[in-house]
Amino acid sequence: MTVHERLEQIRAHGGPAIRRASLPGDRRLLVWVEAASVREVCRYLFRDLEARYVISVGADDRPYSGGFVVAHIFAWDGDGLLACVLVELPSERPRLDSISPLVPAAGWAEREFRDLVGIEPVGHPYPKRLILPDGWPEGVHPLRKDVAHDHVPDGYDAEKEFGFDEVPEGCVAIPFGPFHPTLDEPAHFRLYVEGERVRGCEYRGFMVHRGIEKLAESVMGYNDIPVMAERICGICGCVHSVAYVQAVEEAAGVPVPPRAEYIRTVLLEIERLHSHLLWVGLAGHLVGFDTLFMHAFRVREPVMELAERLTGNRKTYGLCVVGGVRWDLNDTARDDCRRVMDRLESEWRALTGPLLRDGNVQARTRDIGVATAEAVKELGLVGPVARAAGVDLDVRRDHPYAAYGRVAFEVITADGGDVWARVVVRALEVFQSIRIVRQCLDKMEPGPLVTVLDGELPAGRLGLSSVEAPRGESHHFLVTGEGNRPRRWRVRAPTYQNLQGVPGMIRDRTLADMTIALGSIDPCFSCTDRLETVEIGTGTMRVWTAEEVAELGRRREGRRS
Numbered sequence: 001m002t003v004h005e006r007l008e009q010i011r012a013h014g015g016p017a018i019r020r021a022s023l024p025g026d027r028r029l030l031v032w033v034e035a036a037s038v039r040e041v042c043r044y045l046f047r048d049l050e051a052r053y054v055i056s057v058g059a060d061d062r063p064y065s066g067g068f069v070v071a072h073i074f075a076w077d078g079d080g081l082l083a084c085v086l087v088e089l090p091s092e093r094p095r096l097d098s099i100s101p102l103v104p105a106a107g108w109a110e111r112e113f114r115d116l117v118g119i120e121p122v123g124h125p126y127p128k129r130l131i132l133p134d135g136w137p138e139g140v141h142p143l144r145k146d147v148a149h150d151h152v153p154d155g156y157d158a159e160k161e162f163g164f165d166e167v168p169e170g171c172v173a174i175p176f177g178p179f180h181p182t183l184d185e186p187a188h189f190r191l192y193v194e195g196e197r198v199r200g201c202e203y204r205g206f207m208v209h210r211g212i213e214k215l216a217e218s219v220m221g222y223n224d225i226p227v228m229a230e231r232i233c234g235i236c237g238c239v240h241s242v243a244y245v246q247a248v249e250e251a252a253g254v255p256v257p258p259r260a261e262y263i264r265t266v267l268l269e270i271e272r273l274h275s276h277l278l279w280v281g282l283a284g285h286l287v288g289f290d291t292l293f294m295h296a297f298r299v300r301e302p303v304m305e306l307a308e309r310l311t312g313n314r315k316t317y318g319l320c321v322v323g324g325v326r327w328d329l330n331d332t333a334r335d336d337c338r339r340v341m342d343r344l345e346s347e348w349r350a351l352t353g354p355l356l357r358d359g360n361v362q363a364r365t366r367d368i369g370v371a372t373a374e375a376v377k378e379l380g381l382v383g384p385v386a387r388a389a390g391v392d393l394d395v396r397r398d399h400p401y402a403a404y405g406r407v408a409f410e411v412i413t414a415d416g417g418d419v420w421a422r423v424v425v426r427a428l429e430v431f432q433s434i435r436i437v438r439q440c441l442d443k444m445e446p447g448p449l450v451t452v453l454d455g456e457l458p459a460g461r462l463g464l465s466s467v468e469a470p471r472g473e474s475h476h477f478l479v480t481g482e483g484n485r486p487r488r489w490r491v492r493a494p495t496y497q498n499l500q501g502v503p504g505m506i507r508d509r510t511l512a513d514m515t516i517a518l519g520s521i522d523p524c525f526s527c528t529d530r531l532e533t534v535e536i537g538t539g540t541m542r543v544w545t546a547e548e549v550a551e552l553g554r555r556r557e558g559r560r561s
Contacts, residue, residue, distance in 0.1 A: 383472020
């Protein structure tokens, strides 16, 4: 169905509630609706038209339009369309009917814009604070334009503890995190356990939230941000860098040379390869199969060395700028890629054959951490978690970007929705990534690496960008702004949605299943929290206090002025 046909469907149902619409391309639909009708319009898209929920974004637009804006984003993957339902709200007491009772996947996003922007989702089924620490005073919302990026409000109590829910009758509470031997990053799961059975769970995260969206909107330029975006995640850095620049390019209409698109695709697939190999190894470790862990890391190492030879780094490639890429792949580099792909294919085939027949691994992972296709729909789960439940979803194919529209590959799915199915999906996706890299190397044509930008980009344009990270779809929402920087930038990592599926995955399972069930979504808390900053000086690690970080920000502002 075309974007025009989708718009007519929405207009026919919404009637006068549809205030206006814009079609910035044949794969994008922007619809402004009356605030009183947003819940019904979103229900219609999600339930009747079978649109997939992507993310919701709240924005302080008072300096430009005089009010606030909320955007609910949906996808029709079969049509390759992204639709944005926009609502304008007054500057005083911005409130909007919550869509979470009808679109459960929106639960966290609405709680987030309540915290950070101060837009109240009226009727939210669980309107508990999500991101701000409990000691943060009510009424101060960091993503409002009149709040400085380094503002520490009066009355902030850094020592105030989080108020968890009451323990259900007959259960005891067991803390899992924030620092736990099986978690690489801080996150807290409060498990409510009856005997050996997990009956419920409450999540408290965002402990390493550093406000990168605020920094982007306040003190950075368009081409400073890819470097920061790459550090959102230690594994999927190139994903976030590409997703960000694509959002800017779409908003501002910046063309990207074909050669640059092929190079972005090659590096994205190299990133997927080392991520999947890392995950399979760690999954083996979590179920006590350390031979698999060691072999997976042995096979992975040449991929990491290849990334270093191509870009100068094993990670954080520094690849993207708005309009193209910094690095070329010459003949020698392409030959090197082919050699590593050949070796990887041979060694991974030798390893996955026994793995996919291993009875012990299956005994430890089958019927564990189940997320059904219905849960995928209701909670917006993505990536290998969705494909392992038989949901044929991959934004590389469904919403093609970079060079994915010019290469052939198979979207791997499996049945069962359990941990074993996720093992199968990731193991087989490795071969598809090798296939994609080879095609890109063969098809790459000569030409420029970047489109040279002439002057500042136009302000007030909206860009939507989805990139298939190894963990699932990463989505970046961006509105261009003044001063050569975004007016609003919202990052939604795949873990943000998949974490919302964890309570259902572990409910009524034994406590011992918690580790591999959580590990099977390949959680990245830095992705979800949007930046973890660590300073490593001359071989020693230093932990910065909040006061010191604030002082650094003030010094930078002083230099700029």
